Amino acid sequence: xxxxxxxIFEGGGVRGIGFVGAICCLEEKNYEWQRLAGTSAGSIIAxxxxxxxxxxxxxxxxxxxxxxxxxxxxxxxxxPLLGKSLGLFMRKGMYKGNYLEQWMQGxxxxxxxxxxxxxxxxxxxxxxxxxxxxxKREMLILPDDLSKYGIDPMEFEIAKAVRMSISIxxxxxxxxFPNKNGISYIVDGGIMSNFPIWIxxxxxxxxxxxxxxxxxxxxxxxxxxxxxxxxxxxxxxxxMVDQDDVIYMRDKDSVRTxxxxxxxxxxxxxxxxxxxxxxxxxxxxxxxxxxLKQWNFQYYIRRHRN
Numbered sequence: 001x002x003x004x005x006x007x008i009f010e011g012g013g014v015r016g017i018g019f020v021g022a023i024c025c026l027e028e029k030n031y032e033w034q035r036l037a038g039t040s041a042g043s044i045i046a047x048x049x050x051x052x053x054x055x056x057x058x059x060x061x062x063x064x065x066x067x068x069x070x071x072x073x074x075x076x077x078x079x080p081l082l083g084k085s086l087g088l089f090m091r092k093g094m095y096k097g098n099y100l101e102q103w104m105q106g107x108x109x110x111x112x113x114x115x116x117x118x119x120x121x122x123x124x125x126x127x128x129x130x131x132x133x134x135x136k137r138e139m140l141i142l143p144d145d146l147s148k149y150g151i152d153p154m155e156f157e158i159a160k161a162v163r164m165s166i167s168i169x170x171x172x173x174x175x176x177f178p179n180k181n182g183i184s185y186i187v188d189g190g191i192m193s194n195f196p197i198w199i200x201x202x203x204x205x206x207x208x209x210x211x212x213x214x215x216x217x218x219x220x221x222x223x224x225x226x227x228x229x230x231x232x233x234x235x236x237x238x239x240m241v242d243q244d245d246v247i248y249m250r251d252k253d254s255v256r257t258x259x260x261x262x263x264x265x266x267x268x269x270x271x272x273x274x275x276x277x278x279x280x281x282x283x284x285x286x287x288x289x290x291x292l293k294q295w296n297f298q299y300y301i302r303r304h305r306n
Contacts, residue, residue, distance in 0.1 A: 010195040010215055038129060040190050097163060125154075209256060262283070
């Protein structure tokens with residue numbers, strides 16, 4: 001018998017590989033995805049599940065993906081030695097980020113679902129993606145908040161929404177949206193909410209559980225005293241993403257969260273080895289298996305929802 005669940009995936013760069021192991025574990029135990037949400041790397045996973053990819057298919061995708069291609073450049077970004085610094089100054093990012101959007105669009109087209117209207121259920125998108133409007137200093141829930149910019153949410157491309165959510169500040173070029181006062185810069189959703197575990201919560205008793213998928217790693221020094229621009233940016237990103245906010249989570253959230261150790265892999269480790277990729281996958285699988293052995297939905301309802 002299939003067990004329905006909603007799922008929330010945290011941001012965390014290439015470390016999101018760990019989510020795939022957890023997904024495979026849950027699918028083997030007959031869990032069925034309903035509504036899905038994610039931030040940054042989590043938005044990639046959530047979107048692919050929403051259009052019909054299985055855990056096994058995701059595993060094949062991550063095994064075949066060369067993440068170094070995500071670091072695409074254009075114009076000033078290609079200038080030897082100075083390209084990254086010039087990109088930061090002139091484009092507000094060291095890399096374009098367009099390759100990732102095109103890669104995502106290709107995967108969505110393969111399932112015949114590229115726009116939010118293609119994943120509607122009872123007039124509501126099954127998928128929610130978190131991004132940040134740093135000009136307005138607002139969190140964006142996509143597709144819902146697109147109407148604020150005069151955009152039809154249902155006609156919006158899912159790949160573009162993912163591209164917005166993964167726009168790691170200073171790393172990838174931000175997305176520009178016109179607003180009534182000029183231009184809004186849209187960047188990584190993790191700025192506002194890296195782990196939106198609350199997004200599908202209701203006041204009444206939920207019909208089925210919501211599981212959070214979170215990446216955890218002890219604090220570490222990332223750049224070991226290096227002072228170049230890339231190391232500086234990496235330190236900013238890892239400080240932002242690696243905050244162990246499990247300690248800030250309410251008990252009702254922590255008990256429904258699968259916490260996946262990231263084994264020292266960094267957020268922007270786009271040259272990750274096959275060995276470390278496999279270790280992340282196994283970490284996710286084992287973490288999900290351990291979580292399910294102690295999970296009890298009825299106990300959760302009695303303890304946290306009544």
